[in-house]
Structures are given as C-alpha cells and as structure tokens.
Amino acid sequence: MNKTRPRLGILCGGGPAPGINSVISAATIEAINSGWEVLGILDGFEHLIEGSTSQVQPLTIADVSRIHALGGSILYTSRANPTLPDERADDPHWRLHTTLRTLRELGVDRLVTIGGDDTAYSAARLAEAAAGTLHVAHVPKTIDDDLPLPRGIPTFGFETARHVGVGLVNNLMTDAMTTRRWFFVVAMGRSAGHLAVGIGKAAGATLTVIAEEFPKDRPIQLGHLVDILEAAMLKRIALGRPFGVAILSEGLALRLPQDELQQALPDIERDEHGNIRLSELNLDRLLAEQVEHRFRARGKRLTIVAKNIGYELRCAPPIPFDIEYTRDLGCSAVQYLRELRPADRADVGAMVTMQEGELVPLPFGSFNDPATGRTRIRQVNTASWSYRVAREYMIRLKPEDLADESKLAPIARAADLSPEAFRERYGYLVAE
Numbered sequence: 001m002n003k004t005r006p007r008l009g010i011l012c013g014g015g016p017a018p019g020i021n022s023v024i025s026a027a028t029i030e031a032i033n034s035g036w037e038v039l040g041i042l043d044g045f046e047h048l049i050e051g052s053t054s055q056v057q058p059l060t061i062a063d064v065s066r067i068h069a070l071g072g073s074i075l076y077t078s079r080a081n082p083t084l085p086d087e088r089a090d091d092p093h094w095r096l097h098t099t100l101r102t103l104r105e106l107g108v109d110r111l112v113t114i115g116g117d118d119t120a121y122s123a124a125r126l127a128e129a130a131a132g133t134l135h136v137a138h139v140p141k142t143i144d145d146d147l148p149l150p151r152g153i154p155t156f157g158f159e160t161a162r163h164v165g166v167g168l169v170n171n172l173m174t175d176a177m178t179t180r181r182w183f184f185v186v187a188m189g190r191s192a193g194h195l196a197v198g199i200g201k202a203a204g205a206t207l208t209v210i211a212e213e214f215p216k217d218r219p220i221q222l223g224h225l226v227d228i229l230e231a232a233m234l235k236r237i238a239l240g241r242p243f244g245v246a247i248l249s250e251g252l253a254l255r256l257p258q259d260e261l262q263q264a265l266p267d268i269e270r271d272e273h274g275n276i277r278l279s280e281l282n283l284d285r286l287l288a289e290q291v292e293h294r295f296r297a298r299g300k301r302l303t304i305v306a307k308n309i310g311y312e313l314r315c316a317p318p319i320p321f322d323i324e325y326t327r328d329l330g331c332s333a334v335q336y337l338r339e340l341r342p343a344d345r346a347d348v349g350a351m352v353t354m355q356e357g358e359l360v361p362l363p364f365g366s367f368n369d370p371a372t373g374r375t376r377i378r379q380v381n382t383a384s385w386s387y388r389v390a391r392e393y394m395i396r397l398k399p400e401d402l403a404d405e406s407k408l409a410p411i412a413r414a415a416d417l418s419p420e421a422f423r424e425r426y427g428y429l430v431a432e
Contacts, residue, residue, distance in 0.1 A: 009112070
C-alpha cells in the first residue's frame with residue numbers, strides 16, 4: 001500500500017449491534033472514493049494494545065459493497081480497553097501508548113471507531129494522546145440507546161433490537177395466554193432502560209420495570225422489586241387473567257445492594273472496563289424464584305419462565321431504518337475526517353451525529369460528565385409524556401386500586417389478605 005496516501009483504520013468495540021457492517025461499508029466506500037486506503041482492524045483494540053500489526057486486513061469496495069444488510073461485524077469486536085492503567089508497568093499508560101504506536105506503524109493517520117460509551121471514551125483518550133497526529137471519528141453504536149445524542153435521535157442498532165425484541169415478546173405473550181403462565185424477561189440496558197421500555201410498550205407487555213423509576217440516591221431493594229411484580233400478578237389474578245409477561249431492564253441488577261450481589265455471586269466476572277457481566281447475574285431467574293416462593297407460601301402454584309433476550313437482538317440483520325441511518329453515519333465519519341487538517345491539534349476527534357438530515361460532529365469532551373470525565377449516560381426520562389403513556393398501559397398496582405373497595409377486595413383475596421392488611425402491606429408501592 002502507498003503510505004503517501006491518507007490511510008483510514010476502522011475498528012469496532014463493545015458488544016455487537018445491528019448496522020455495524022453498514023457503517024464499515026459506507027465508510028470504506030467513501031474513503032476509497034476520496035483516494036484513501038482503508039485498513040479493517042480486527043477485534044477492536046485487542047491486538048493494537050499488544051503491539052501486533054498482523055490482525056488487519058485491507059478493505060476494498062468489492063469487499064464491502066454488499067455487507068450493509070448483514071448482522072454482526074466482519075471486523076469482529078472486543079471489549080479490550082486501551083485506557084486501562086497498569087501500575088505494574090514503567091509506563092502506567094502503556095496500553096494507550098502502545099495502541100498509538102501500533103497505529104503509527106500501520107501508517108494509520110485517520111481512525112473510525114464504532115462503539116458505545118466505553119469505546120467513545122477510549123477513542124477520545126487516544127485522539128488526545130495523539131496530539132494531532134491521529135484524527136478520530138467515533139460512530140455511536142449501542143442497542144441500549146444510552147449515549148448522549150440530541151433529543152429524539154437514537155443510537156444505531158436500537159431500532160432493530162427493539163423490532164426483533166417486540167417479535168419475541170409478542171410470541172411469549174401468546175404463549176403466556178395459551179399456557180396460563182408468566183414470563184420474566186430481562187432486556188439489555190446496563191445503564192438505561194430504553195430497550196426494555198421500547199419493547200414492553202410496543203409489544204403490550206403486562207408491565208415493564210426499569211431502574212430509572214427508583215430514586216437514584218439509594219440502592220434498589222430486592223424485596224421492592226419482588227413486591228412490584230407480585231402485586232401486578234395478584235391484580236391480574238383478580239382480573240381473571242393469571243398470566244403475563246414482565247420486562248425487566250438488566251441495569252436493575254447493578255442497583256441492588258452490593259452486599260447482596262457479592263453474597264449471591266462472590267466470583268462474578270467483570271470486563272476490562274470494570275463492568276459486571278450482567279448476563280451472569282440471572283436477574284430473571286432470581287426474581288422468578290422469589291415470586292414463586294411467595295405464592296408457594298400461600299399454597300398456590302404458578303409457573304414463571306425466566307428468559308434473557310439480549311443476545312438474540314445484537315447480531316440481527318438491521319432493519320431499513322438502521323441501514324439508512326448507518327450509511328449516513330459511515331459516510332459522515334469520513335466526511336468529518338476529510339475536512340480536518342492533518343496537523344490540526346485543536347480539533348482531533350468527534351462523535352458523529354445526524355441531526356435533521358445533516359452531519360453534526362460533537363467534539364470529544366463535549367458529551368462527557370464533568371464529574372467523572374466519562375461519556376454521559378442518557379437515561380429514560382420517567383417524567384416524560386411518552387413514559388407516562390407506557391405506564392398507563394401496564395398492569396401495576398395503582399392508587400385507585402386501593403381507594404376503590406370493589407377493586408381492592410378481589411386483589412386482597414388473591415393475596416389471602418384482608419383489604420386493610422393488603423393496603424398496609426403493599427400501599428407503599430402507589431405512594432412513590
């Protein structure tokens with residue numbers, strides 16, 4: 001390859017999301033049509049951190065012209081973290097410096113990173129350390145929809161994940177009705193409940209529970225979660241419909257008291273960014289066991305099936321929305337890099353966004369939390385009208401259920417309690 005020409009590197013970090021290949025395709029085609037060379041870097045930052053230049057592949061238009069409709073990533077992905085400090089080394093930032101040195105050895109002077117908040121942070125740190133010798137465009141990707149994009153703009157992959165998730169939950173709703181059972185479904189969303197609410201609302205799930213509905217300044221008690229689920233189920237029994245599907249955001253598990261987590265799972269594994277691997281917590285199974293125990297104590301039997309649907313969503317083929325969106329983002333990433341001067345130290349990188357059909361770069365640092373220096377997290381606004389609509393269509397204990405004796409009596413009877421005892425036991429759920 002001719003090193004006198006600009007050379008673009010493309011890599012993907014974090015978990016998969018529908019549309020990655022479409023970004024790779026659009027960025028590659030636009031770069032080559034601009035006279036650049038393109039290197040696909042395999043496995044995210046993993047091999048760059050090790051100083052290896054062998055895990056790359058030149059990309060041509062022929063390589064990428066028909067990959068835009070495919071799920072997964074032709075470049076694979078990993079959670080390797082180049083910003084992780086290591087006090088044992090002479091240089092505590094050797095990972096970051098080795099990554100930068102490896103990119104220089106590859107002749108890469110422009111980089112497109114595709115990923116979520118952790119990858120965005122790594123991209124910003126890398127651009128900062130390069131001091132103008134490497135310009136970076138980050139393309140925001142996550143099915144969690146939790147990156148701080150402007151209002152109303154989703155992260156790519158979210159719409160496809162919601163679409164596929166709704167299909168799965170619709171099937172579970174039919175199964176629940178047919179077999180008279182319950183499903184507890186955990187949806188991905190480490191820091192935000194957008195996917196859980198999006199799936200639950202569109203599928204008409206019985207109820208959805210997310211971490212954002214609880215006060216931020218204290219842990220979520222396990223018993224509180226169990227009470228919400230149990231009360232909704234008792235209300236369904238009183239309505240003559242002893243079945244349903246409850247959607248739970250996986251981030252609820254991170255808000256449980258740490259001593260409870262540590263006691264339940266003392267050897268819980270974490271990734272290189274320090275995140276607990278939530279798939280190992282089995283929140284769905286834990287809550288199912290707790291609720292089943294309560295019903296058994298009343299001498300009543302019910303079936304709850306625990307299910308996590310995260311992995312079925314991440315590598316789905318993108319729907320047309322995400323294909324069009326990611327083509328815009330991939331092309332825009334190259335356009336942003338093309339407009340930068342090679343030695344421009346003032347503008348070394350940005351997260352690219354599409355706003356009203358136009359490219360709007362968000363400079364690195366502009367979307368960080370000042371307190372932590374990390375990427376801000378966009379959470380569900382539980383005060384919004386959209387969330388209020390979602391709550392209106394859920395089956396949950398409500399103030400009118402306790403105020404209206406004709407409604408309260410059958411719910412209390414399902415719990416084997418008097419109306420007064422039920423109101424005293426579960427009344428706090430509607431006083432929040």
